[in-house]
Amino acid sequence: xxxxxxxxxxxxxxxxxxxxxxxxxxxxxxxxxxxxxxxxxxxxxxxxxxxxxxxxxxxxxxxxxxxxxxxxxxxxxxxxxxxxxxxxxxxxxxxxxxxxxxxxxxxxxxxxxxxxxxxxxxxxxxxxxxxxxxxxxxxxxxxxxxxxxxxxxxxxxxxxxxxxxxxxxxxxxxxxxxxxxxxxxxxxxxxxxxxxxxxxxxxxxxxxxxxxxxxxxxxxxxxxxxxxxxxxxxxxxxxxxxxxxxxxxxxxx
Numbered sequence: 548x549x550x551x552x553x554x555x556x557x558x559x560x561x562x563x564x565x566x567x568x569x570x571x572x573x574x575x576x577x578x579x580x581x582x583x584x585x586x587x588x589x590x591x592x593x594x595x596x597x598x599x600x601x602x603x604x605x606x607x608x609x610x611x612x613x614x615x616x617x618x619x620x621x622x623x624x625x626x627x628x629x630x631x632x633x634x635x636x637x638x639x640x641x642x643x644x645x646x647x648x649x650x651x652x653x654x655x656x657x658x659x660x661x662x663x664x665x666x667x668x669x670x671x672x673x674x675x676x677x678x679x680x681x682x683x684x685x686x687x688x689x690x691x692x693x694x695x696x697x698x699x700x701x702x703x704x705x706x707x708x709x710x711x712x713x714x715x716x717x718x719x720x721x722x723x724x725x726x727x728x729x730x731x732x733x734x735x736x737x738x739x740x741x742x743x744x745x746x747x748x749x750x751x752x753x754x755x756x757x758x759x760x761x762x763x764x765x766x767x768x769x770x771x772x773x774x775x776x777x778x779x780x781x782x783x784x785x786x787x788x789x790x791x792x793x794x795x796x797x798x799x800x
Contacts, residue, residue, distance in 0.1 A: 548787065550576070550608060550640050553584045556787075557610070557780070560654070561647040569676045572645035573616040578631070580640035582607045589781040590794040591773050593641060597794050598633035604792045607640065610780055612656070612773050614643025648776035649680040649726060654783065656726040657682040659775025660745060660767075663702035664695075666722055672739065673725040673732040681725030681732060683739055690719040692763055695743060703771035704797070712754060715763030719743045726772035737762060747772040748800065770798045 554576045558564070563574040577593075588606035590597040592613045601609040615630055623631060634641055649656050652671070657680065661669055666684030673681030690698065692713055699709045723736035724745045730753045736744040737760045744762055747769035757764045774795075781791045 548584050548789070550580060550582055550584050553587070553608065554642055557642060557644065560783070561644050561651060563644065563647045565678060566646045566650070569678060570646040571617045572614055572643060573618065574614075574644055574647055575642065576640065577614045577616050577643050578634040578639070578641035580607070580634070580638045582638055582640065584608050584640070584789065586790040586792070587781070587784045588792045588794055589777040589784075590796060591770055591777060592796065592798075593630070593643065594796070595630055595633065597796055598630070598639060598641075600794045600796075601792070602633055602637045602639055604794075606792060607638075608642055609634075609639060609794075610642045610644070610777060610784075612643070612645060612648055612777055614641065614645065616643075644776070644780070646675070646678070646680055648780070649773075650675075650678050651776070651779075652682070654776060654779040655680075655682070656773045656776040657724045659779060660699075660702060660724045660726060660772060661722075663775075664698055664722060664724075666724075672723050673729060673735060681723060681729065683721070683723040683736070683741065686720050686722055690722075690743075691717070692719060692743075695719050695722070695763070696765060699745065699765055699767045703767045703774075709768075710749070710766040712749075712757045712764040712766075714758045714761055715742050716761070719763060726775075727769050733757065733762075733764070745772075769800050
């Protein structure tokens with residue numbers, strides 16, 4: 548499959564055009580290459596390490612959640628040059644899907660966490676303009692607070708553990724999920740009626756907000772909660788008959 552078709556398929560499935568005015572990330576192809584895509588590598592972050600690993604496994608394109616371009620390119624010098632060099636030196640293309648991948652109701656990060664927790668009656672959560680970057684749903688049998696923490700650790704990986712602000716009810720049924728750095732949507736979780744708010748990392752004020760609202764907050768790791776989307780894209784590419792590799796480089800954050 549040519550890179551043009553590969554990128555077009557992802558753009559169409561992820562609706563990247565809908566996020567043009569919402570997302571600082573340059574979603575879609577960030578680095579071009581005149582190649583047929585037979586082998587696609589997938590990672591959370593575009594970095595020197597992940598690019599070099601993609602080259603090592605023989606990938607033609609690296610697909611990431613966090614790309615290299617955020618509307619601020621002025622000079623390709625220093626660290627910026629170092630990060631781009633592996634792509635140009637080895638004809639490696641780069642495709643990034645930031646908010647489009649957070650938002651997707653089937654392939655997205657929040658959707659992956661919600662599915663891992665077996666939440667039912669899933670609905671969009673965490674509004675951003677006309678779009679949503681999270682999922683809220685119901686745990687049909689309910690979780691104990693510790694049980695939800697264990698389920699998140701099993702789903703997201705135990706490398707950094709799951710931090711828990713234990714301020715909510717003894718039975719957790721309504722769960723709102725927004726991955727990565729989404730603490731700013733705590734108020735929306737409270738308005739929705741959440742017993743628990745799940746995100747990747749927190750902010751200082753969330754402690755007091757959660758305590759005052761009587762809601763559990765679970766911080767399962769920025770990196771860990773955002774592996775779901777790129778793994779879903781990897782499965783999509785597997786279905787297209789491609790060779791694929793997931794490059795796991797946890798940050799511990």
